[in-house]
Amino acid sequence: MKKTLKVVGVVILILILFTAGAGFYFYKTDPMVKAIVDNDESKLYYFPVKEMEDMNDLKYSETILRVEDSLNIYSYYFQATTEKPKGNIFFIHGAGGNVSKYKVLIKPLVENGYGVYAVDWRGYGNSTGKPSYKGVLKDTEVAFADFKKKTESDSLKMIVYGTSLGGQLAVKITADNQNEIDALVLDGSIQSAQQMAIDYAPVDFLKEKARKNPENFNQDYVAIRDIKKISNTPKLIIHSQSDRDVSLIQGENLYEAAKEPKEFWITDTKHIMTLKEHPDEAIQRIDELIR
Secondary structure (H helix, E strand, C coil), X not given: CHXXXXXXXXXXXXXXXXHHHHHHHHHHHCHHHHHHHXXXXXXXXXXXXXXXXXXXXXXXXXXXXXXXXXXXXXXXXXXXXXXXXXXXXXXXXXXEECHHHHHHHHHHHHCXXXXXXXXXXXXXXXXXXXXXXXXXXXXXHHHHXXXXXXXXXXXXXXXXXEECHHHHHHHHHHHHCCCCCCEEEEECCCXXXXXXXXXXXXXXXXXXXXXXXXXXXXXXXXXXXXXXXXXXXXXXXXXXXXXXXXXXXXXXXXXHHCCCCEEEEEECCCCCCHHHHCHXXXXXXXXXXXX
């Protein structure tokens, strides 16, 4: 009996050592695991690309905005190509790439009467610095103030359009400026940073850690909480049932939390590709929001 217990004890010890060793190995070799364990938001949520693609087929102006000492962010205003513009869109892109990578989404908007203002957060494209949860909020707020200044004289409708990670910031900006914003559009938006950590954690104990410790995540802006504060602004919430980056349930949760007037459009595209794959219907739905 004692011999059996001894063998069992050795086996358990070996399993513990193996598990600890495997965990340490993945912590050291897998950047995502390391980011989750350390809660390193700069690597957990943001995937900036510095190289800009050619955007010369679109007519745009570039502005450099000073956010902090020695920190500059770049914004771009793409002019509508129609004779009679319908509105101005404050476009907030997702966690990956930079503004130029979203040209395929911006083009249908400008070709159908919408001026589009887009900003690259710190660390993205030509913008300096390193992205962080609080930093991208500050960048978005500075850019939105510039957007209002640039468009205040044309008296056109103002729309905030957020994609993926940018959707959470779009909700925050709209909640804070309800009297000035005429419509909110979300495509493939996340409901919270905490939920993304839960969804993407590679092992169960990390999922459970994220689920039980909301205090580990910055709470300055949480889309599923903040969208409840938006009262009369029309909302179009788009989410693809085939989205592999942000689960459909997150879009459904945002819709359920939102107040009327609201509309939920379930598509069947890749993540945030509505404007590329369904441009005519997307434009029609946006037009209806501001009528």
